[in-house]
Amino acid sequence: MNLMYLYLALAPALALALYVYWRDKYEKEPIGVLVVCFVMGSLCCLPAGFFNVIGAEVLGFDFDGKNGLAVSFFMAFCVVGLGEELCKYIVLVLYALRKPSFNEPFDGIVYAVMISLGFAALENVFYVQDGGVGVALARMFTAVPMHAACGVLMGYQVGLAKFMNESVRTNISLKGLFLAAFFHGAYDFVLFQNSSVLLTFLVFPIMIWTLVLSRKAMRLHSKNSPFGK
Numbered sequence: 001m002n003l004m005y006l007y008l009a010l011a012p013a014l015a016l017a018l019y020v021y022w023r024d025k026y027e028k029e030p031i032g033v034l035v036v037c038f039v040m041g042s043l044c045c046l047p048a049g050f051f052n053v054i055g056a057e058v059l060g061f062d063f064d065g066k067n068g069l070a071v072s073f074f075m076a077f078c079v080v081g082l083g084e085e086l087c088k089y090i091v092l093v094l095y096a097l098r099k100p101s102f103n104e105p106f107d108g109i110v111y112a113v114m115i116s117l118g119f120a121a122l123e124n125v126f127y128v129q130d131g132g133v134g135v136a137l138a139r140m141f142t143a144v145p146m147h148a149a150c151g152v153l154m155g156y157q158v159g160l161a162k163f164m165n166e167s168v169r170t171n172i173s174l175k176g177l178f179l180a181a182f183f184h185g186a187y188d189f190v191l192f193q194n195s196s197v198l199l200t201f202l203v204f205p206i207m208i209w210t211l212v213l214s215r216k217a218m219r220l221h222s223k224n225s226p227f228g229k
Contacts, residue, residue, distance in 0.1 A: 008136035009128040012144040013121035019111045020074070020148070023218055026227035032102050034114050041118025044087035045126075055079030061192075072193035081185025085150060088115045089177045092158055106221040108159025109152050112176075116151030146187050146207060150180040152214035153167045159221060172211055183210045 017038065021028070054221040061067055061075045096111035124144060124157060157176025161169045183206065188204045222228070 005128045005132065005136065006125065006135065008140070009124040010121050012140040013117040013147075015119045015123065016144065017114060020152075020218075021111055024110050026106075026224060026225050028106060029110050029160065031104045032112070033096070033099055033101055037091065037111050037114040038118035039045075040091045041088060041093060041115035043121035044091060044115070044119050045122045046083070048084045048087045051083040051103060052080055055083070066188050067192055068193050069129075069195050072189055072195075076187075076189035076192050077181070077185035080188050082181040083152065084119065085177060085180040085184055088119060088151065089154060089158075089180075090110070091115050092154065093173065096160065097162060099204065101164060104221075104225055104227060105156075105159035105163060106218075106225055108157070108162060108176075109155035109218055109221055111150050112158060113151040116147045116154075117144070119177025120147035123147075140208065142203075145185065146210060149207075149210045149214040150184050152217050153183065153210070154180040156217035156221060 009228035017034075021034070055061070056063065056079070057074060059071050059075055061071050061077070061079075067075070092108075092112050092115055094110065097108075097114070099111075101107065104109065123141055125138070127139060127143075154176040155180065158173050161176070164172060186206050187203060187210070190199050190206065193199060
């Protein structure tokens with residue numbers, strides 16, 4: 001792969017990872033655990049990609065062709081959105097959540113974003129290898145930030161759940177999974193369908209809404225950090 005393409009593919013994920021690491025103001029997470037989260041997130045691309053291919057075959061979805069609203073809806077929400085976010089969620093709750101360094105709610109955001117950006121980084125490598133500089137620049141401002149923002153929404157809820165009563169912990173944690181899957185699915189749906197050009201333009205308010213919610217989530221957990229008081 002062309003080295004310039006590789007840099008363009010990895011740069012946005014690494015830049016956002018550094019930004020979220022910087023936003024963790026009061027107690028930084030161990031670099032080793034963050035690296036493992038990033039790597040494990042990238043490996044999530046493999047089962048998620050397999051699931052996407054199987055889902056596309058079952059639904060009759062064509063990634064390069066014309067797809068109706070119903071097929072696009074199920075592909076976006078039930079296959080890609082839920083499938084990819086579930087892979088990330090499994091790493092978050094089975095690996096990061098159990099680490100002693102996960103000792104405040106904001107850590108849920110940090111670890112979830114690292115996992116999501118690992119996923120986005122490897123996914124980006126595949127896309128940029130096929131599409132070149134134009135695809136790299138487009139995804140730098142769309143798909144990669146959306147992966148990060150969905151990670152924030154998931155991590156916010158998992159961070160809350162970690163320190164709540166056991167009777168509500170699972171429900172709150174799963175809320176994070178479904179919030180991430182919803183926004184991921186909504187973003188993909190308007191891009192997958194090609195029945196309405198106007199519907200495609202909804203991608204911009206969906207992205208803005210997701211990014212605004214993610215910034216608010218980061219601000220709330222940072223403000224309420226037990227280490228900042």
